[in-house]
Amino acid sequence: MAARNPKRSSTAPRREAARQKVGSTDPAGLKDAGSMPQDGNVRRSATTARPTHIPTMQDVADAAGVSQSTVSRVLTGAPNAIPINPATRERILEVARQMRYRPNPLARGLRGARTMxxxxxxxxxxxxxxxxxxxxxxxxxxxxxxxxxxxxxxxxxxxxxxxxxxxxxxxxxxxxxxxxxxxxxxxxxxxxxxxxxxxxxxxxxxxxxxxxxxxxDNRFGVGGLMDHLLGLGHRKIAFIGGAFIEGQLIGDIGERRVAFLERAAAEGLEAPEGFVRDAQNTLHGGAGALEELMALPQRPTAIVASTDVLAIGALHAACHMGLDVPGEISIVGFDDLPMAEYTTPALTTVRMPxxxxxxxxxxxxxxxxxxxxxxxxxxxxxxxxxxxxxxxxxxxxx
Amino acid sequence: MAARNPKRSSTAPRREAARQKVGSTDPAGLKDAGSMPQDGNVRRSATTARPTHIPTMQDVADAAGVSQSTVSRVLTGAPNAIPINPATRERILEVARQMRYRPNPLARGLRGARTMxxxxxxxxxxxxxxxxxxxxxxxxxxxxxxxxxxxxxxxxxxxxxxxxxxxxxxxxxxxxxxxxxxxxxxxxxxxxxxxxxxxxxxxxxxxxxxxxxxxxDNRFGVGGLMDHLLGLGHRKIAFIGGAFIEGQLIGDIGERRVAFLERAAAEGLEAPEGFVRDAQNTLHGGAGALEELMALPQRPTAIVASTDVLAIGALHAACHMGLDVPGEISIVGFDDLPMAEYTTPALTTVRMPxxxxxxxxxxxxxxxxxxxxxxxxxxxxxxxxxxxxxxxxxxxxx
DNA sequence: CGCACGAGTGCAATCGAATGTAGCATACCA
DNA sequence: TGGTATGCTACATTCGATTGCACTCGTGCG
Known part of the structure; x- marks a missing residue:
């Protein structure tokens, strides 16, 4: 059948076609649309009775008696681009509100719009x-x-x-x-x-x-911590925390560690074996590291933990061992978690911006x-x- | 190829012919179709040179010399539905891999597929x-x-x-x-x-x-806590935590509070004024509530906090006031946060499944x-x- | 009197992938 | 050798919203 030759549809009553879309008065034209379930746009409004009741823009358009594209222009609020009759605009907005219309972000995104x-x-x-x-x-x-x-x-x-x-x-x-x-x-x-x-x-x-x-600025933060501890007279300072990937120090924790080592060296601090400990960045890791440090022949008098989580773990372990913090040992962290203010004792740390x-x-x-x-x-x-x-x-x- | 001649060219292979369907076969017709830019799909492969280098399924299809739908069928792995020549399948998969093709989830979703x-x-x-x-x-x-x-x-x-x-x-x-x-x-x-x-x-x-x-089961949890405290001989038990909306108790915290009150009543516990305190569910809220409780003429010997956060806040405040926990006062929480094990002292609480x-x-x-x-x-x-x-x-x- | 201009709308193509269906081969059967 | 399966592909439609373009109807101007 001639089904194939779509072309002409336009030849038809140009304006007629345009205007009466919804109507039924164009037998001829449609007919030739061929085998398709025909009735091009009527379909929508009729068939749209899907189980889901999420209205599409087309639904709004039908309800408001305008075309879907007009609805789009109104709702996307393109202000100056194309003029829309204020009355029409209001009507559409009202209908959309009543139908609780929500734009489908997927369809929007497909057209390249930002997904926000x-x-x-x-x-x-x-x-x-x-x-x-x-x-x-x-x-x-x-x-x-x-x-x-x-x-x-x-x-x-x-x-x-x-x-x-x-x-x-x-x-x-x-x-x-x-x-x-x-x-x-x-x-x-x-x-x-x-x-x-x-x-x-x-x-x-x-x-x-x-x-x-x-x-x-990890160097700056660690520097501040060191200034503080050095100012308090500490010379035996240990460090907890390290993150290695294939032998490389990485990330913030790695930088803090490097900063610590450099500063310690610059100050000529004692650096007994085992004063710098690796640990998983968990409470448990911090606790374990502290226990190890305290088992050392020479105990540090202060500990810089590379994160508050480690510090809190260490703090807990210290208290558990009966150590007085900060009497016997000072412990400082990095991050300033909300919790840092509520530990016992409250934690000295570095606040992130x-x-x-x-x-x-x-x-x-x-x-x-x-x-x-x-x-x-x-x-x-x-x-x-x-x-x-x-x-x-x-x-x-x- | 016959680059020059707009119309179809018969270029060789029948296959080709098929491809350019709309392209040419209706010179006259198009004319009247009016002004449309026509040339249906050939366009794609040519024009697709957009700045973005994210390949579409169509790109893969072009590269592999098949149609987009075939690519779709191969990639979605529709197993039995429609047979695809193994050789074709492999070729497509290979091309897709090389082009680093990734399906566009938006397009998928638009068709109603689950978005996962x-x-x-x-x-x-x-x-x-x-x-x-x-x-x-x-x-x-x-x-x-x-x-x-x-x-x-x-x-x-x-x-x-x-x-x-x-x-x-x-x-x-x-x-x-x-x-x-x-x-x-x-x-x-x-x-x-x-x-x-x-x-x-x-x-x-x-x-x-x-x-x-x-x-x-909040009632069960609070019940367990109460059993524990009662078993330890506590008779003066306070409660921290409440969430009201328009006078209604709501949510888990509300249920815990109700459970506490009922149990307390059932056990005939003393219930001095002020033993049940509202508080924002924050560390600060917990600390504040504890201070208020301790300022009461009659102090409780145990406190049930409706969440661990409140309990930790209370714990901190208690230590700060110089109170011995649990010597002078017992504090229990609800939730079993990871942190609960690392407070000082470690927190008795209720573990969530x-x-x-x-x-x-x-x-x-x-x-x-x-x-x-x-x-x-x-x-x-x-x-x-x-x-x-x-x-x-x-x-x-x- | 006609024509251009512009405000206001509708039409249809489009985005990328999924999918029903048509169509072409080759193979197989009678 | 004609006819029918059947394997494999291509075509065209669809999802919902955006958007270039065309079209209509008034108006104002020449």
Whole structure:
């Protein structure tokens, strides 16, 4: 049948066709539309009786008696582009409101519109520090009209999963990496050849190809801690925390460790064997490290933990061993978790410029936008917060 | 090839001919079709040179010399439905791999496919309990091939934002509500007329219309705590924590409070004025409540905090006041945060069946699937964990 | 009197993938 | 050798919203 030759439909009554779309008065024209279930647009309004009652833009259009494109123009609020009769506009808005119409973000995204979604990949959401970071970022993102999609890395092992999580959700406008993920090469790799911006926060301060970095000045923070402890007379200072990947120190914790070592050397501090300990960044890891330190022939009088989590673990272990903190030993951390103020004794630590970093991260992610390549590195300074877990070095001689 | 001649060229292979269908066969016809840019699909392969280098399925098809639909069938792995020549299949897979093709989830979703996304709405991600819950849910979701989208409620005020977060992300296959959100009527309202499943976790144990509930047996948990304290000889027991909305007690905390009151009454405990205190669920709130309790003419010998966060705050305040815990006062919590084991002294509390609840929640969300209406209520039992913050009641006479 | 201009709308193509169906081969059967 | 299976592909439609373009109807101007 002539089914194939669509062409002509237009020849038909031009204006007729146009106007009476919904009507039924164009037998001829439709007919030739051929084998199709015909009745081109009537279908919609009629057939739309799907089980789901989520209204589409077409539904709104039908209800308001205008075309779907008009509804689109009104709802997307394109203000100046194309003029819409105020009366029509009001009517459409009203109908849409009544029908509780919600635009389908998928359809929007398909056309290339921004999804207003920020992907956040965090290694461990249970780390209170990152929970706080997610919160700060989420707050900041909301201010700009963005929402946050959380991808979970679950430690290094399941990198494959995290990877998929990202790629599959690549309908995000940008991705923020929280914490060190450089040990997930596949992830980094896949991220590199995407076309949206990637921003790394708390990943250390080293520039990385293709991604913007927002970091904290770890050297400055550790320096402040050391100043504080040295000022209290400590000369035997130990360090807890390290993160190695194939022998390389990485990320913030690695930087803190390096900063500690350099400063210790510069001050000519004693550095007995075992004064620098690796530990998993968990409460348990901190506790274990403290026990080991205390078992050393020469005990330190102060301990710098590379994170508050480690410090809190160490604190607990110390109290458990009956040690007086800070009487016998001072313990300081890094991060200033909300909890740090509520430990016993309250923890001396380093406060992150959390809100600022979140703001900078979101800004970079959003602004950078199309502009890949234009990656930046921003390093913010933390501040030392002195509480109760650090005190004068015991003059004791052991 | 006959580059020059616009019309079809008969270029050789029959196959070719097929390809350019619309292209040429109707010179006259087109004319009248009027002005359309015609040349239906050839365009694609040529024009597709957009700046972005994310390959589409069509690109893969072109590269492999097959049609887009064939690529789709190969990649989606439709196993038995339609047979594909193994050789073709391999070729396509290879090309796709080389081009690093990734399916566009938006397009997929638009067709109604499951997005494999679970929306999780949490009021405060900084609450370590919920951070843990998110972690557990995320783990469980990943096992089933789902990823988690986090919606952030940020306390009650910005309910509008949370609401939008949800509705805008309604391309989730299901939504999990973490913690009490019943004070966000607009949210609940909007959620009600969606067509996907909604599951509430840690929202108390009362059935709710249209949503499945996974709860913990608060009465049982509080009962266990009371058994423990009563067994230690405590008769003057105070309670911290309450959440009121318009005079109604709600959620888990509300249930714990009710359970406490009932049990206290049943045991005929003394209940001096002020022994039951409201408090914001924060460390600070817990600390404040403890100070108030200790300022009472009659001090309690034990305190039941409705969450670990409150308990830890109280613990800190107690230590700060120089009180001996548990010597002078016992403090117990609820939730068993990771941190609970590392406070000083370690906290006696109630352990959530976290993994089980997460599993049940995800299962409900996923299985329920289409089957709205089929909502359920599951109540799991927690277990008391005795540590160091609770001890025998002082026989003292105050 | 006609024509251009512009406000206001509708039409139809489009985004990328999924899928029902038509169509072409080759193979097999009668 | 004609006819029918059947394996394999291509075509065209679809999802919902966006958007370039065309079209209609008034108006004002030449």
């Amino acid at each position: 979604l920020l992907g956040v990949i965090v290694r461990e959401i249970t780390d209170p520090f990152f929970a706080g970071a997610v919160d700060a970022i989420s707050t900041e993102a909301n201010l700009r009209g963005y929402n946050v999609v959380l991808g979970h890395a679950h430690g290094r092992t399941d990198e494959a999963i995290a990877l998929r999580a990202v790629l599959e959700t690549r309908h995000c406008d940008a991705i923020l990496l929280l914490g060190d993920t450089s040990d997930q090469p596949r992830l980094m790799d896949d991220l590199r050849d995407t076309n949206f911006s990637v921003v790394g926060l708390w990943q250390g301060t080293a520039p990385m190809p293709g991604i913007s970095i927002i970091g904290v 959390m809100a600022e970093m979140a703001a900078a991260g979101v800004k970079a992610a959003v602004d950078e936008g199309e502009d890949r390549e234009a990656t930046t590195v921003q390093i913010l300074k933390p501040t030392v917060v002195v509480r109760e877990s650090s005190g004068p070095a015991r003059v004791a001689a052991d | 996304l679970l929306g999780v709405i949490v009021r405060e991600i900084t609450d370590p309990f919920f951070a843990g819950a998110v972690d557990a849910i995320s783990t469980e979701a990943n096992l089933r091939g789902y990823n988690v989208v986090l919606g952030h409620a940020h306390g009650r005020t910005d309910e509008a934002i949370a609401l939008r977060a949800v509705l805008e992300t309604r391309h989730c296959d299901a939504i999990l509500l973490l913690g009490d959100t019943s004070d966000q009527p607009r949210l609940m309202d909007d959620l009600r007329d969606t067509n996907f499943s909604v599951v509430g976790l840690w929202q108390g144990t009362a059935p709710m219309p249209g949503i499945s509930i996974i709860g913990v 976290m993994a089980e609840m997460a599993a049940a929640g995800v299962k409900a969300a996923v299985d329920e699937g289409e089957d709205r209406e089929a909502t359920t209520v599951q109540i799991l039992k927690p277990t008391v964990v005795v540590r160091e913050s609770s001890g025998p009641a002082r026989v003292a006479a105050d």
